[in-house]
């Protein structure tokens with residue numbers, strides 16, 4: 750990720766902190782007030798019904814239309830989660846590890862359609878994966894630990910809908 754983007758992100762985090770964030774981890778991308786049911790996302794086709802966004806085989810004809818929080822975050826490149834991968838082992842097995850990351854995401858996507866990867870930014874010393882929700886980082890971390898052990902740490906922000914995680918393995 751470019752430094753400019755990072756600064757912009759930080760600026761927006763501050764903005765949201767001061768204006769929108771309630772004491773709990775309120776997601777500023779979540780519609781305020783109640784969404785009509787059913788509502789379909791005009792971008793990804795996820796359907797909001799029974800209180801959650803779902804992946805349905807067919808969209809109800811009377812569904813209202815709105816862009817879902819995950820698509821909005823993808824547009825804005827404004828992640829809810831971030832996982833940093835580092836270490837010698839990671840460097841030596843990058844392709845395999847990125848494939849595991851992508852598979853883990855796609856295996857859960859029918860159950861969690863708003864849980865997506867925004868970007869895998871592969872830097873010189875580490876790679877940073879950004880996500881559209883705060884749950885995918887934990888699932889990615891568990892998959893990495895299960896496959897390769899290593900050390901996984903995760904920290905949820907206080908009062909903000911954001912999670913930061915890292916996975917590291919050297920040898």
Ligand SMILES: [Zn+2]
Pocket residue numbers: 790791792793794795816817818819820821
């Ligand atoms: Zn969507």
